[in-house]
Amino acid sequence: MAGRGQFRRRDLPPVAPEEEQPDPLAEGVRLLAVREQDRSVVLCLDDGRVLEVAPASLPPGLPPVGEAVPAGVLRELQAAADRKGAARDLLAMIGRRLQPTARLAEKLLEKGHSPEAVSAVLEEMEAQGLCSDRIYAEAYCRDCLRTRQVGRRYLENKLRQKRVPFAVAAAAAAESLSGAEELEMARSAARSQWRKLRGPADRRAEARVQRFLLSRGFDPGTAARALRETRDFLRTRAENDERDGDEDPGDGS
Helix, strand or coil: CHHHCCCCHHHCCCCCCCCCCCCCCCCCCEEEEEEEECCEEEEEECCCCEEEECHHHCCCCCCCCCCECCHHHHHHHHHHHHHHHHHHHHHHHHHHCCCCHHHHHHHHHHCCCCHHHHHHHHHHHHHCCCCCHHHHHHHHHHHHHHHCCCCHHHHHHHHHHCCCCHHHHHHHHHHHCCHHHHHHHHHHHHHHHHHHCCCCCCHHHHHHHHHHHHHCCCCHHHHHHHHHHHCCHHHHHHHHHHHHHHCCCCCCC
16 A cells, blocks of 8 residues: 555654643633634633644533543543644645655644644545645646656655655656557657757767657667667758758749
């Protein structure tokens, strides 16, 4: 399942250990009010905290209003509120644009969410099909191929630079560009490069086109085949130019 882009707890960047602090969640905090609000439950505590949690996250053992909240229940409420806040921030991020999960995790941690909450919401969003490395990689490949003539290796390298796992990057590139499509893309890229060259289609020109194709992420075999199948492009163009030059439209005699 990890090959499909599943977010894992160990994918989070390391967090420096904090100095041990006295536990502020000691018993004695009373529950002042509970109200439902926009598919959430809001709990007000007498120490000034207002915790918003998902209804399904309400822990068992929640006391009636006016009574003290057990420390264990209070910790569960705090963790649930952190997950709720992290989920809200995550939805706002992916609503603007898709991003790799490593970058999303970093941003959520920078906002002060705990690693446990970040891991939980990323896994939940992936299970719902809202965000994952696979979703990001597929979207990136589609967008790139709309505007650039590139091969699978180019797509894979770009995704790896964005910290998408290797297996996910390779699978997304392969599914976005079949072998036949990659060859046709290489032919088109080679023809575009031939058009820019001047002079004969000699070995020097061929080497330039070959280097160009390799720099665009086409594997050596695909690049060599595209080169062979398009190197007559200049010769054909020269013959056409010569034939057009022989036809003098001003010669009416």
